[in-house]
Amino acid sequence: MSTTTRNLPMLQVLACGGIIVTLSLGIRHGFGLWMLPITQQMGWTRETFALAIAIQNLSWGVLGIFGGMLADRYGAFRVLLGGTVLYAAGLLGMALSPTPFLFALTTGVLIGAAQAGTTYSIIYGVIGRQIAPERRSWAMGVAAAAGSFGQFLLMPIEGQIILQLGWQTALLIIVVLALMMAPLAFGLREPGFHAHHAAKRTQTVRHALAEALRHPPYLLLTAGYFVCGFQVTFIAVHLPGYLSDKGLTPQVAAFALAIVGLLNIVGSYSAGLLGQRFQKRWILAGIYATRAVVIALFLLAPISPASVYLFAAVMGLLWLSTVPPTNAVVAQIFGVQHFSMLSGFSFFSHQLGSFMGVWLGGYLYDRTGSYDVVWLIAIGLSVMATLLNLPVKETPVNRAAAHAA
Template structure:
């Protein structure tokens, strides 16, 4: 005998307090995302001193994003089964080692392994997929999208805070020393991780049917809406990582000062605080697919306008503010939709798979930016490709079905 049950059929009492979850999640994401958002500032110092091409640096960052994506489902699987504590602690240590390697590497191979592989794997275990799993299991569904938006806003504040700090460190301490100092900052994630330590079986899952991992993966990948969310997230990764890594060099190539680039990245981070929080709040009231479609469409409009207008500091700042509102605002509705459709038991793992698509897009965006620049002397092709992909993502999110999937659950006699 069996009945059908939806993942969100029952609410739960949180295993951790709401304030504790939000505070520790926000601080962890502020550190992990804030450090990585400034990597574009190191492109020219590293390539000029080492005598490497932009493609060399771009490939390492591209590989970082790909490794982040590939490691994400496994880090999420471990966090779902054993809790986030060990995953966060190990990732923080690996993050610090990778940043030190990035600073000290004198060969392309060592630079690629430390910057690309080590940091990429570390980011998989201390960013959104892991903390969102804890949030999904410990925050009631009625406030889940808001909580995810608040945490994403913290990551945005990290970008706003850390980009000028990174630029100041590079100018006053040196690019190598600044990376070592940021590695020390990454280790602060270790004590914060204890605030997200969950019981062996979170209250969200107590008394509920346990779905095997293999079954959960087959169910998700066979579900059309999951495929569409992944495709949209691919576009998100392509756009934001290309802009984040290559825009400082793009602006310098057009005669604008490094201060303009630093201010632009900081503005993206500042306005992203408001954009991600607003997306989380709206996700409690509006269809998440409509929010996502609007974000991707508006990104394309913003890029086209930026390319057609004369390039001045003012146009850069306005573009950065607009893109900031749209930057990580895809994160709360995408992850909240996954939790709404499939439930919270395997949230970190499924979020990791969705984020893998994001990072494949990130890999192509940052690598093609360097590759096509070296071959054509311009970023124009990649800019227009980002526009086309934004239109594509806006369209494919419209058919997404957000209602909880219904699955048979065995019932005891």
């Protein structure tokens, strides 16, 4: 019997993993399109909707750690199947919940748990085990680009379904899309995973996590990831409302978010490719610094469809481009034995940022009548993340020296 887990074809891993991420994130990125129709029909405030999405991001972050542990121990296949079932249940609840509490429970907790089991930390774990280290950053860029393609592909479709059939019917249709992830999970079932992984397991979960939490580069990387979550989730959820307040149509917002998804295909793939050649800390610092400039120019420029589309295009290049270098650094420092768990832990910081970005956007809007303060916070956080990533060292940990000491 083979003693290696590298026996899935690379094309199969990238195709199945990429399509799963396309569906999972494509659905998720469109939630901002539902904010106005749901709040207007149900008589809820934007803060009510934003709180549910904030809980979703927090649930994704917290449960992503445990989903990563399960995937590291038992393989990604079972976790992906469970995540698919939870996604379908959460979307049904989102469509049918009559109260803010049930809406928060289904749209928030259930869909957050589903995303924890169907997105990057799980897929990247398979990539880390199945694809050679010298191609790992590139492969992660391909998977991140797939998530961006999902946004580009599904965003206008979701907008048109809502417009033509209403928001509840649109959500029921999206349930069918979510269930398509289940058969794709079979393509990521790793033969011989259990026997090989048991033989290679040299660290317990507790020791791996303790090692990471004592490692300053990992902590800096994780802190910087908070900013990415804050910015992208605030923009994804609140940009339609912001543009509506400025007198622009929902179609402009849907097209802008689709542009973000399209250009992020280029940005995510390029970030993964550049990570094979340059230090990833410079890539990350450059991304965060550029975001600060782009947001500031967007706020200063006169608002129009053209300025919105230009902003969306540049932000698209920067959108998920932090994901491949961040995860590649984690794998480079600690290896892949506990990668999904450590990736999930750093992603928890990302999701704390997402929680704050989406909730604070709704909270401050309801109290001030504008998003101006949140935009300014996003700029300041970009500067902070730039400074946090600059000193990150990508050298693998020397466990032999640690044991000798």
